[in-house]
Amino acid sequence: MSVTFAIVGSGWRSEFFLRIAAALPDRFAVTGLVTRSAETAADIERRFGVPGHPDLDALLAAGAPDFVVVSVPRDIAPGVIVDLVERGIPVLTETPPAGDLDALLALWERVARPGAPTVQVAEQYHLSPLLSAQLAVARSGRLGRPSQALVAQCHDYHGVSVMRRALGVGAEDALISASVFRSPLVAGPGRGGDPTEERIVIATQTSARFAFGDDRLGRYDFAGEQYFSWIRGNRLLVRGERGEIENAEVRWLRRFDEPAFDSLRRVMTGEGGNLEGMFLRGILLGDEWVFRNPFLPARLNDDEIAIARMLDGMPRAIDGGGDVYSLAEASQDHYLALLMQQAAESGEPVRSSRQPWADRIAVDAVAG
Known part of the structure:
Protein backbone atom coordinates (compact mmCIF):
# COMPACT_ATOMS: atom_id res chain seq x y z
CA MET A 1 0.00 0.00 0.00
CA SER A 2 1.40 3.40 -0.98
CA VAL A 3 2.19 6.22 1.43
CA THR A 4 -0.20 9.15 0.93
CA PHE A 5 0.72 12.74 1.63
CA ALA A 6 -0.45 16.23 0.80
CA ILE A 7 1.65 19.36 0.27
CA VAL A 8 1.22 22.90 1.54
CA GLY A 9 3.18 25.19 -0.77
CA SER A 10 3.95 25.25 -4.48
CA GLY A 11 7.53 26.54 -4.72
CA TRP A 12 10.68 25.01 -6.16
CA ARG A 13 11.10 22.48 -3.33
CA SER A 14 7.49 21.27 -3.57
CA GLU A 15 8.15 19.93 -7.05
CA PHE A 16 10.76 17.51 -5.69
CA PHE A 17 8.02 15.74 -3.76
CA LEU A 18 5.72 15.76 -6.79
CA ARG A 19 8.41 14.32 -9.08
CA ILE A 20 9.26 11.56 -6.62
CA ALA A 21 5.62 10.50 -6.28
CA ALA A 22 5.29 10.51 -10.09
CA ALA A 23 8.40 8.34 -10.44
CA LEU A 24 7.31 5.90 -7.69
CA PRO A 25 3.52 5.60 -8.01
CA ASP A 26 3.53 2.22 -6.26
CA ARG A 27 5.23 3.77 -3.20
CA PHE A 28 3.78 7.29 -2.90
CA ALA A 29 0.62 9.20 -3.79
CA VAL A 30 -0.02 12.95 -3.41
CA THR A 31 -3.63 13.64 -2.44
CA GLY A 32 -3.52 17.39 -3.09
CA LEU A 33 -1.57 20.61 -2.83
CA VAL A 34 -2.36 24.01 -1.29
CA THR A 35 -1.50 27.09 -3.35
CA ARG A 36 -2.94 30.59 -3.39
CA SER A 37 -2.51 30.79 -7.16
CA ALA A 38 -5.26 29.33 -9.34
CA GLU A 39 -2.85 29.40 -12.27
CA THR A 40 -0.26 27.37 -10.35
CA ALA A 41 -2.94 24.92 -9.21
CA ALA A 42 -3.99 24.33 -12.82
CA ASP A 43 -0.37 23.86 -13.89
CA ILE A 44 0.33 21.33 -11.11
CA GLU A 45 -2.78 19.35 -11.99
CA ARG A 46 -1.87 19.35 -15.68
CA ARG A 47 1.71 18.20 -15.12
CA PHE A 48 1.33 15.86 -12.15
CA GLY A 49 -2.37 15.04 -11.91
CA VAL A 50 -2.48 16.47 -8.39
CA PRO A 51 -5.46 18.69 -7.51
CA GLY A 52 -4.79 22.16 -6.12
CA HIS A 53 -6.70 23.72 -3.23
CA PRO A 54 -6.86 27.31 -1.98
CA ASP A 55 -6.47 26.48 1.72
CA LEU A 56 -5.95 23.75 4.28
CA ASP A 57 -9.66 23.26 4.93
CA ALA A 58 -10.32 22.49 1.27
CA LEU A 59 -7.28 20.21 1.08
CA LEU A 60 -8.33 18.08 4.04
CA ALA A 61 -12.00 18.03 3.05
CA ALA A 62 -10.94 16.28 -0.17
CA GLY A 63 -9.33 13.39 1.74
CA ALA A 64 -7.15 12.56 4.74
CA PRO A 65 -3.49 11.86 3.85
CA ASP A 66 -1.08 9.95 6.10
CA PHE A 67 0.79 13.23 6.67
CA VAL A 68 1.26 16.70 5.21
CA VAL A 69 4.48 18.13 3.75
CA VAL A 70 4.87 21.82 4.70
CA SER A 71 6.96 23.60 2.07
CA VAL A 72 6.51 27.32 2.73
CA PRO A 73 8.85 30.14 3.86
CA ARG A 74 10.33 29.79 7.34
CA ASP A 75 8.35 32.72 8.76
CA ILE A 76 5.07 31.10 7.67
CA ALA A 77 5.88 27.47 8.44
CA PRO A 78 5.36 27.51 12.25
CA GLY A 79 1.75 28.66 11.94
CA VAL A 80 0.97 25.95 9.38
CA ILE A 81 2.70 23.29 11.49
CA VAL A 82 0.76 24.25 14.62
CA ASP A 83 -2.52 24.29 12.66
CA LEU A 84 -1.90 20.77 11.36
CA VAL A 85 -0.81 19.38 14.72
CA GLU A 86 -3.89 20.82 16.38
CA ARG A 87 -5.98 19.03 13.75
CA GLY A 88 -4.21 15.78 14.67
CA ILE A 89 -2.21 15.48 11.44
CA PRO A 90 1.48 14.41 11.32
CA VAL A 91 3.86 16.80 9.57
CA LEU A 92 7.01 16.64 7.48
CA THR A 93 8.18 20.23 7.27
CA GLU A 94 10.89 21.76 5.12
CA THR A 95 14.02 23.21 6.74
CA PRO A 96 14.34 25.16 8.90
CA PRO A 97 11.14 24.68 10.92
CA ALA A 98 11.21 28.32 12.12
CA GLY A 99 13.18 31.49 11.48
CA ASP A 100 15.03 32.35 14.69
CA LEU A 101 15.58 31.02 18.20
CA ASP A 102 12.47 32.66 19.65
CA ALA A 103 10.35 31.14 16.89
CA LEU A 104 11.98 27.72 17.41
CA LEU A 105 11.25 27.85 21.15
CA ALA A 106 7.65 28.95 20.56
CA LEU A 107 7.08 26.16 18.03
CA TRP A 108 8.62 23.57 20.33
CA GLU A 109 6.33 24.71 23.16
CA ARG A 110 3.26 24.31 20.94
CA VAL A 111 3.88 20.98 19.23
CA ALA A 112 6.35 18.91 21.28
CA ARG A 113 3.83 17.84 23.90
CA PRO A 114 3.23 14.15 24.73
CA GLY A 115 0.64 12.52 22.52
CA ALA A 116 0.81 15.15 19.78
CA PRO A 117 1.19 14.02 16.16
CA THR A 118 4.79 13.73 15.08
CA VAL A 119 6.60 16.64 13.46
CA GLN A 120 9.53 15.52 11.35
CA VAL A 121 11.81 17.79 9.33
CA ALA A 122 12.87 17.30 5.72
CA GLU A 123 16.64 17.38 6.25
CA GLN A 124 17.78 15.15 3.42
CA TYR A 125 21.54 15.60 3.14
CA LEU A 300 15.99 9.62 -9.47
CA ASN A 301 18.92 11.90 -8.80
CA ASP A 302 20.75 11.72 -5.46
CA ASP A 303 18.75 14.52 -3.84
CA GLU A 304 15.49 12.87 -4.90
CA ILE A 305 16.63 9.53 -3.49
CA ALA A 306 17.31 11.25 -0.16
CA ILE A 307 13.89 12.93 -0.10
CA ALA A 308 12.21 9.65 -1.06
CA ARG A 309 13.94 8.01 1.92
CA MET A 310 12.36 10.64 4.19
CA LEU A 311 8.91 10.06 2.73
CA ASP A 312 9.38 6.30 3.05
CA GLY A 313 10.34 6.66 6.71
CA MET A 314 7.34 8.77 7.73
CA PRO A 315 4.94 5.86 8.49
CA ARG A 316 7.53 4.44 10.90
CA ALA A 317 7.96 7.84 12.57
CA ILE A 318 4.18 8.29 12.84
CA ASP A 319 3.91 4.89 14.55
CA GLY A 320 6.69 5.79 17.00
CA GLY A 321 9.21 3.40 15.45
CA GLY A 322 12.00 5.91 14.87
CA ASP A 323 12.50 9.43 13.62
CA VAL A 324 13.22 10.45 10.06
CA TYR A 325 14.84 13.63 11.35
CA SER A 326 13.18 14.95 14.44
CA LEU A 327 12.07 18.47 15.26
CA ALA A 328 14.54 18.30 18.16
CA GLU A 329 17.49 17.61 15.83
CA ALA A 330 16.37 20.25 13.35
CA SER A 331 16.00 22.82 16.11
CA GLN A 332 19.47 22.07 17.47
CA ASP A 333 21.09 22.28 14.05
CA HIS A 334 19.37 25.57 13.21
CA TYR A 335 20.22 26.96 16.66
CA LEU A 336 23.92 26.15 16.17
CA ALA A 337 23.80 27.66 12.66
CA LEU A 338 22.27 30.87 14.06
CA LEU A 339 25.11 31.06 16.59
CA MET A 340 27.60 30.54 13.77
CA GLN A 341 26.09 33.51 11.92
CA GLN A 342 26.27 35.56 15.10
CA ALA A 343 29.94 34.67 15.57
CA ALA A 344 30.73 35.54 11.95
CA GLU A 345 28.99 38.92 12.20
CA SER A 346 30.51 39.89 15.56
CA GLY A 347 33.96 38.39 15.13
CA GLU A 348 33.67 37.03 18.66
CA PRO A 349 33.33 33.38 19.76
CA VAL A 350 29.96 32.31 21.16
CA ARG A 351 29.02 29.33 23.29
CA SER A 352 25.82 27.36 22.88
CA SER A 353 23.61 26.49 25.84
CA ARG A 354 21.24 23.65 26.54
CA GLN A 355 17.83 24.10 24.92
CA PRO A 356 14.46 22.48 25.77
CA TRP A 357 14.76 19.89 22.99
CA ALA A 358 18.16 18.58 24.13
CA ASP A 359 16.77 15.55 25.96
CA ARG A 360 15.03 14.40 22.78
CA ILE A 361 18.28 14.04 20.82
CA ALA A 362 19.82 10.60 21.12
CA VAL A 363 23.38 10.04 19.89
CA ASP A 364 22.36 6.74 18.28
CA ALA A 365 19.70 8.59 16.28
CA VAL A 366 22.32 11.12 15.15
CA ALA A 367 24.61 8.35 14.01
CA GLY A 368 21.88 6.39 12.21
Missing part, protein backbone atom coordinates in the same frame (compact mmCIF):
# COMPACT_ATOMS: atom_id res chain seq x y z
CA HIS A 126 22.61 12.78 5.46
CA LEU A 127 20.28 10.47 3.52
CA SER A 128 21.76 11.25 0.09
CA PRO A 129 23.75 8.32 -1.37
CA LEU A 130 27.31 9.62 -1.14
CA LEU A 131 26.96 11.29 2.25
CA SER A 132 25.07 8.28 3.56
CA ALA A 133 27.94 6.04 2.43
CA GLN A 134 30.58 8.38 3.88
CA LEU A 135 28.77 8.58 7.22
CA ALA A 136 28.39 4.80 7.26
CA VAL A 137 32.18 4.50 6.92
CA ALA A 138 32.66 7.09 9.68
CA ARG A 139 30.60 5.06 12.13
CA SER A 140 31.83 1.63 10.97
CA GLY A 141 34.76 1.53 13.40
CA ARG A 142 37.40 1.64 10.65
CA LEU A 143 38.41 5.16 11.66
CA GLY A 144 38.17 4.58 15.39
CA ARG A 145 36.17 7.24 17.23
CA PRO A 146 35.64 10.26 14.95
CA SER A 147 37.20 13.35 16.50
CA GLN A 148 37.48 15.78 13.56
CA ALA A 149 35.11 16.59 10.70
CA LEU A 150 35.42 19.16 7.92
CA VAL A 151 32.16 19.76 6.05
CA ALA A 152 32.11 21.81 2.84
CA GLN A 153 28.86 20.47 1.44
CA CYS A 154 25.85 22.62 2.16
CA HIS A 155 24.78 25.79 3.94
CA ASP A 156 24.01 26.66 7.57
CA TYR A 157 21.90 24.06 9.41
CA HIS A 158 22.43 21.49 6.60
CA GLY A 159 26.19 21.63 7.05
CA VAL A 160 25.85 21.57 10.84
CA SER A 161 23.63 18.49 10.60
CA VAL A 162 26.22 16.59 8.54
CA MET A 163 28.98 17.71 10.91
CA ARG A 164 27.14 16.53 14.03
CA ARG A 165 26.42 13.16 12.48
CA ALA A 166 29.99 12.72 11.29
CA LEU A 167 31.21 13.31 14.85
CA GLY A 168 28.39 11.43 16.58
CA VAL A 169 27.45 14.59 18.52
CA GLY A 170 24.01 14.92 20.08
CA ALA A 171 23.06 18.04 22.03
CA GLU A 172 26.48 18.76 23.54
CA ASP A 173 27.36 22.43 23.91
CA ALA A 174 29.86 23.95 21.51
CA LEU A 175 32.26 26.88 21.45
CA ILE A 176 31.82 28.47 18.03
CA SER A 177 34.04 30.91 16.17
CA ALA A 178 33.49 32.03 12.58
CA SER A 179 34.61 34.44 9.88
CA VAL A 180 33.52 35.50 6.41
CA PHE A 181 35.67 35.78 3.28
CA ARG A 182 34.43 37.31 0.03
CA SER A 183 36.07 36.59 -3.32
CA PRO A 184 35.22 36.84 -7.04
CA LEU A 185 33.91 33.76 -8.83
CA VAL A 186 32.69 33.08 -12.36
CA ALA A 187 28.98 32.30 -12.01
CA GLY A 188 27.86 28.79 -12.86
CA PRO A 189 24.40 27.48 -13.74
CA GLY A 190 21.32 28.16 -11.61
CA ARG A 191 17.83 26.81 -11.06
CA GLY A 192 16.93 28.08 -14.53
CA GLY A 193 19.73 26.23 -16.33
CA ASP A 194 23.16 26.93 -17.78
CA PRO A 195 24.69 30.43 -17.83
CA THR A 196 24.22 32.39 -21.05
CA GLU A 197 27.19 34.72 -20.57
CA GLU A 198 30.28 35.07 -18.40
CA ARG A 199 29.42 36.87 -15.19
CA ILE A 200 31.48 37.51 -12.06
CA VAL A 201 29.75 37.19 -8.71
CA ILE A 202 31.11 37.74 -5.21
CA ALA A 203 31.12 34.46 -3.31
CA THR A 204 30.53 34.84 0.42
CA GLN A 205 32.33 32.03 2.19
CA THR A 206 31.72 31.33 5.86
CA SER A 207 34.34 29.34 7.75
CA ALA A 208 33.56 28.21 11.29
CA ARG A 209 35.00 26.11 14.06
CA PHE A 210 32.80 24.10 16.46
CA ALA A 211 34.62 22.76 19.51
CA PHE A 212 32.48 20.12 21.25
CA GLY A 213 34.42 19.80 24.49
CA ASP A 214 38.13 19.02 24.26
CA ASP A 215 37.98 15.95 22.05
CA ARG A 216 35.75 16.65 19.04
CA LEU A 217 36.17 19.41 16.48
CA GLY A 218 33.85 20.30 13.64
CA ARG A 219 34.81 22.70 10.86
CA TYR A 220 32.33 24.26 8.45
CA ASP A 221 33.36 25.89 5.19
CA PHE A 222 30.81 26.93 2.59
CA ALA A 223 29.73 29.60 0.13
CA GLY A 224 26.19 29.53 -1.25
CA GLU A 225 27.51 29.87 -4.81
CA GLN A 226 29.00 26.39 -4.42
CA TYR A 227 25.63 24.68 -4.90
CA PHE A 228 25.57 25.27 -8.66
CA SER A 229 29.23 25.94 -9.36
CA TRP A 230 31.17 23.74 -11.78
CA ILE A 231 34.50 24.79 -10.23
CA ARG A 232 33.75 24.64 -6.48
CA GLY A 233 33.48 21.03 -5.36
CA ASN A 234 32.03 19.46 -2.22
CA ARG A 235 34.38 18.14 0.45
CA LEU A 236 34.06 15.92 3.49
CA LEU A 237 36.90 14.90 5.78
CA VAL A 238 36.32 12.76 8.89
CA ARG A 239 39.22 11.67 11.09
CA GLY A 240 39.54 9.23 13.97
CA GLU A 241 42.58 7.80 15.72
CA ARG A 242 42.72 4.81 13.36
CA GLY A 243 41.95 6.38 9.99
CA GLU A 244 40.18 8.97 7.89
CA ILE A 245 37.75 9.36 5.04
CA GLU A 246 38.51 12.18 2.62
CA ASN A 247 35.79 12.51 0.00
CA ALA A 248 35.85 9.08 -1.73
CA GLU A 249 39.20 7.94 -0.29
CA VAL A 250 39.38 5.84 2.89
CA ARG A 251 42.61 5.19 4.80
CA TRP A 252 42.73 3.13 7.99
CA LEU A 253 44.83 0.76 10.09
CA ARG A 254 43.90 -2.90 10.31
CA ARG A 255 46.53 -3.00 13.06
CA PHE A 256 49.24 -0.54 14.04
CA ASP A 257 51.64 -1.84 11.38
CA GLU A 258 49.11 -2.71 8.65
CA PRO A 259 47.59 0.21 6.73
CA ALA A 260 44.67 -0.25 4.34
CA PHE A 261 43.44 1.97 1.52
CA ASP A 262 40.27 1.89 -0.54
CA SER A 263 37.84 4.12 -2.44
CA LEU A 264 34.09 4.57 -2.60
CA ARG A 265 32.73 3.55 -6.00
CA ARG A 266 29.34 4.47 -7.45
CA VAL A 267 27.66 1.59 -9.27
CA MET A 268 25.51 3.07 -12.05
CA THR A 269 23.45 1.39 -14.74
CA GLY A 270 22.89 2.69 -18.25
CA GLU A 271 26.56 3.32 -19.00
CA GLY A 272 28.33 1.97 -22.06
CA GLY A 273 26.43 -1.07 -23.27
CA ASN A 274 24.44 -1.59 -20.06
CA LEU A 275 20.71 -1.87 -20.83
CA GLU A 276 19.26 -2.05 -17.31
CA GLY A 277 18.02 1.54 -17.38
CA MET A 278 19.47 4.69 -15.81
CA PHE A 279 19.69 4.52 -12.04
CA LEU A 280 22.11 4.28 -9.14
CA ARG A 281 22.42 0.74 -7.81
CA GLY A 282 24.51 1.74 -4.82
CA ILE A 283 27.96 2.62 -3.51
CA LEU A 284 30.71 0.10 -2.76
CA LEU A 285 33.77 0.28 -0.53
CA GLY A 286 35.85 -2.59 -1.88
CA ASP A 287 33.38 -5.49 -1.92
CA GLU A 288 31.10 -4.03 0.78
CA TRP A 289 27.90 -2.15 -0.06
CA VAL A 290 27.92 0.96 2.12
CA PHE A 291 24.80 2.31 0.39
CA ARG A 292 22.08 0.48 -1.53
CA ASN A 293 19.43 2.39 -3.44
CA PRO A 294 16.02 1.25 -2.13
CA PHE A 295 14.12 2.78 -5.07
CA LEU A 296 15.69 1.21 -8.15
CA PRO A 297 14.89 1.13 -11.02
CA ALA A 298 13.28 4.59 -10.65
CA ARG A 299 15.26 7.30 -12.42
